Amino acid sequence: MKKHDRFVRYTAPERINHWIVAFCFVLASLSGLGFFFPSFNGLMHVLGTPQLARILHPFVGVVMFAAFMLMFLRYWKHNLIGQQDWVWAKNFHKIVQNHEVGDSGKYNFGQKCVFWAAIISLILLLISGIVIWRPYFAGAFDIPLIRLALVVHSVSATALIIVIMVHIYAALWVKGTLTAMVEGWVTSAWAKKHHPRWYREQRHRPTQQEKRPR
Ligand code: HEM
Numbered sequence: 001m002k003k004h005d006r007f008v009r010y011t012a013p014e015r016i017n018h019w020i021v022a023f024c025f026v027l028a029s030l031s032g033l034g035f036f037f038p039s040f041n042g043l044m045h046v047l048g049t050p051q052l053a054r055i056l057h058p059f060v061g062v063v064m065f066a067a068f069m070l071m072f073l074r075y076w077k078h079n080l081i082g083q084q085d086w087v088w089a090k091n092f093h094k095i096v097q098n099h100e101v102g103d104s105g106k107y108n109f110g111q112k113c114v115f116w117a118a119i120i121s122l123i124l125l126l127i128s129g130i131v132i133w134r135p136y137f138a139g140a141f142d143i144p145l146i147r148l149a150l151v152v153h154s155v156s157a158t159a160l161i162i163v164i165m166v167h168i169y170a171a172l173w174v175k176g177t178l179t180a181m182v183e184g185w186v187t188s189a190w191a192k193k194h195h196p197r198w199y200r201e202q203r204h205r206p207t208q209q210e211k212r213p214r
Pocket residue numbers: 009018021022023025068071075079107111112114115118164167168171177178179180181
């Protein structure tokens with residue numbers, strides 16, 4: 001494929017940033033599920049031993065949050081909801097039949113929902129995680145608040161796991177998407193089909209194509 005048939009979608013630092021978040025997510029979610037259900041206790045071993053998992057899980061969570069904040073700062077503008085997003089949402093039944101609808105920009109409505117659900121659950125996970133973090137912070141809070149934080153932590157972790165499962169499914173289901181986050185580029189045909197407004201923006205700045213994507 002010729003270089004001009006491709007658009008740069010993510011630079012190397014952006015991809016490294018994303019995969020740090022994804023790696024931390026896998027470690028934090030598996031070890032967290034290991035604490036939660038006795039039948040999943042074996043999952044704590046993703047962080048070495050159960051004792052190590054208890055120590056490392058909160059630190060992995062903080063790294064995930066900090067790395068996601070960098071993504072948040074990079075992409076929040078592209079994830080603002082616009083008029084075309086309602087067209088996408090109203091025609092979701094067509095999307096599942098593999099037809100594209102709406103004039104999506106860099107991200108479609110589904111991706112935007114994942115983005116906002118991820119930041120909301122990560123903020124809740126961070127705040128509740130600090131309240132229940134022994135031995136550093138939990139001692140400063142009352143037992144009822146710690147209990148509430150435990151519920152918030154479990155519910156938001158479950159929500160994030162479901163959201164990321166949808167995210168991974170969509171990334172694999174829409175052919176040609178994975179190269180964006182692995183190699184950094186997408187084909188112009190992919191862009192035209194799935195993100196027509198972003199395609200037009202990229203086409204009108206041909207000299208920028210191999211530079212930073214917008
Ligand atoms: C573990 C497996 C994962 C895979 C295979 C994966 C795959 C991808 C791919 C292919 C893209 C590019 C989509 C596009 O540009 O259209 C992407 C974007 C993105 N991913 Fe992931 N991802 C994973 C985990 C995560 C996790 C754990 C998070 C956050 C907690 C995350 C957050 C994002 C965000 C915010 C974007 C940019 C899309 C937007 O801002 O709406 N990903 N991912």
